[in-house]
Amino acid sequence: MKADHFDQQKLLALAAEDIALGQLAHRRRTLPENAAVESATERERELSAAVVRAETGVRDLQREVGRLEGDVETVRARVTRDQGLLDSGSVSAKQMTDLQHEMQSLARRKSDLEDQELELMEQLETAEAALAGARSGHEAVQAELERARQLRDDALADIADGTAQHETARAEAAARIPGDLLALYERVRTQTGGTGAAVLKARQCQGCRIELNGRELAAVRNADPHEVVRCENCGRILVRTAESGL
Numbered sequence: 001m002k003a004d005h006f007d008q009q010k011l012l013a014l015a016a017e018d019i020a021l022g023q024l025a026h027r028r029r030t031l032p033e034n035a036a037v038e039s040a041t042e043r044e045r046e047l048s049a050a051v052v053r054a055e056t057g058v059r060d061l062q063r064e065v066g067r068l069e070g071d072v073e074t075v076r077a078r079v080t081r082d083q084g085l086l087d088s089g090s091v092s093a094k095q096m097t098d099l100q101h102e103m104q105s106l107a108r109r110k111s112d113l114e115d116q117e118l119e120l121m122e123q124l125e126t127a128e129a130a131l132a133g134a135r136s137g138h139e140a141v142q143a144e145l146e147r148a149r150q151l152r153d154d155a156l157a158d159i160a161d162g163t164a165q166h167e168t169a170r171a172e173a174a175a176r177i178p179g180d181l182l183a184l185y186e187r188v189r190t191q192t193g194g195t196g197a198a199v200l201k202a203r204q205c206q207g208c209r210i211e212l213n214g215r216e217l218a219a220v221r222n223a224d225p226h227e228v229v230r231c232e233n234c235g236r237i238l239v240r241t242a243e244s245g246l
């Protein structure tokens with residue numbers, strides 16, 4: 001295939017845009033800000049679960065305290081009732097003795113329950129402190145996650161801007177290249193996954209960084225300047241310039 005030597009040189013501007021676009025795509029894929037968001041998300045999930053666990057612990061203890069308070073109330077009512085009966089003077093001597101025994105046992109029961117309640121209140125206090133700690137840790141990681149997302153979004157917006165600029169420049173560079181040469185470039189680019197042309201500089205293909213051997217070099221040297229030559233190694237169109245070392 002033949003193409004004007006100067007048109008071939010225009011391929012380098014196109015290749016430069018493809019390199020820039022490739023770098024931007026690579027940056028988008030490997031963005032450290034993405035990893036930061038992922039790790040903050042993971043921590044947020046963990047701390048959110050810790051808050052739920054701590055809330056459950058507090059609720060369970062509160063329920064337990066409530067149950068004990070109910071028991072104490074029942075005992076208290078019973079004592080009041082018994083005391084009322086004793087005060088009424090309308091019970092027999094036997095009933096009076098029974099009531100006095102019951103009141104002693106109720107007093108012990110009440111004291112037991114109050115001890116238990118006290119112990120539970122201490123546990124509840126500890127659990128509430130743990131919940132407050134879990135909540136503040138969760139709030140901190142939520143703020144951290146928000147910051148990480150903002151940084152990631154900023155980086156992505158930056159990449160999107162750069163991509164739009166290089167896509168415009170690429171379209172302009174492509175518009176200056178004859179159709180058949182551009183079609184060949186695009187075919188090669190699909191194969192290499194990067195660029196379709198590279199400059200030959202100091203006998204080295206700048207696409208794959210391989211230096212041409214003697215036979216290859218002789219072939220390129222002897223080729224018509226308008227002949228489209230390709231790198232035997234990577235397949236790219238080799239663009240010859242004054243710096244090619246021919």
Ligand SMILES: [Zn+2]
Pocket residue numbers: 198205206207208209210231232233234235236
């Ligand atoms: Zn090459």
